[in-house]
Amino acid sequence: MAAALEFHSTTKHFGAQAALNDLSLTLERGEILGFLGPNGAGKTTAIHLALGFIKPTAGGGTILGKPFGDTATRSRMGFLPDAPSFFAGSATDAVKLAGQLNDVASPRLRERSKSLLADLNLSSAGKDARRFSRGMQQRLGMAQALVNDPEVLILDEPTSALDPPGVLEIRELLRTARDEGKSIFFSSHQLSEVEQVCDRIAFLDRGKLLRHGPLASFLEESGRVEIMIQGLSAEVEALQRYKEYQGETSENGLHFIVPIRLQRELIEHAWSAGGSLKSVTPLRRTLEDLFIAWTGREG
């Protein structure tokens, strides 16, 4: 079975500027891939290439085994843009139009629109979708993306304008979608959100893919450990060499965050100086840490 989405050495230049450089990436069936990167990293460019809105300068790719831009394949996909826009009309009109353009037959379309609008709390929304709040528009865009029961979902910043209950709704929808076997390409700035739902991540910066792989492997690989020691003063000579790793001293004792290679050595020095060990906690990295480490700048 062909992968849900594949980029094959895809490059896109806008004039002299390379927006995307030799991107090779695969979204497997039934997984959620978090597509991360700072502003201007090339995330939206990659998504627009996949949807056929723009043409690659070099390379290419496939969705469900068909080349990017294939019209018929789009009826098996759902897309939520970062800022959805609508024609004049109600939420129901907007969802119906998306369904009709994706060849969803009438009785099923009616039923599906109704249930999606109810799930996304849009059943009693006003008459003109253009006047909805940004959060409501994002939920309506999500309903449009899901109306044809797609095999692949491409979501560009799906929770950026949502309030916490809205984020929870979308998170639940995404998990349900994955359980139903859908493949989800999830572009986001909201790293905590990506941590909550994604199986794998791909990290893009300045048009280049910096890292990709299972999310758990990145988060577990922190390589640091937090150590709390009691019964010693910070001035003890044996601990002076760890000064650069020392945090604030509290009533619980001395607090150190050290690389794993120094863990044993520090504990032994603390014991030999008469101290006692209160806790040793391996540190789990957050995506924020990785973001800063990989890009060399604050998110």
Place this chain on the structure above:
Amino acid sequence: MIKPWLIAKHLLWQNRWLFLMLMLWPYVMAAILCFGGQPDPDDVLWMLHQECFAGLALVAVTGSTLLGNEQRSRRIITVLARAVSRPRYLLSLLITAWLPLVLYVSGFVLSGIVMASLLHRSYHGILLMAVAQLVLGVWAGAISIFWSILLPQIVASIVSVGCIGVAVYVGELAWIGPGRLLLALFQTSISGKSAPGTTGTDAALTILAGAVWFTAASWLFTRRDLNLVID
């Protein structure tokens, strides 16, 4: 044909007030001419010809601005992210540009018949002008959509209207097709006595010319990037 119609329906609804205002134009002009009694036949003919050009300009300006508007508002994404090919999308723009002309021409015919009756003349020329406008509207719409792919909206509008003007000039050189049909449109009298006998052939050739422009536009649009602002 269903998908282009669905899209066109939404686009038309989006701009409904503007189109309805334009539809009133022939009635307003007729009312001005008929104010105070029987109008002057030369004034009526001049006004009918002026309305014919305005009808074609309406299609050309609408056709050349639709694509830019949809790209700027990013509504085009809502449509092209679904199973809609680019030629079908362009067809929906052509329908959107052309259908208001049908409303406009209906006003042109009704107000024209009223004025012809006031002048005690046959209105066959008015019907002929109406049909010629509708046929030329397809051609003008295709031209304007072609230019809207390549040029910014205002420039595309000017170039499209310019193309219609050039075709009138070409018509004067007795070339066949849309040029001669345009010339016939602007030379036909109220009673239709001065209408050329080649109108049928010219109408068919005009539709063909429109199809050529539309095919060229589709070919071009399928190969180009959408003009979307990317963060």
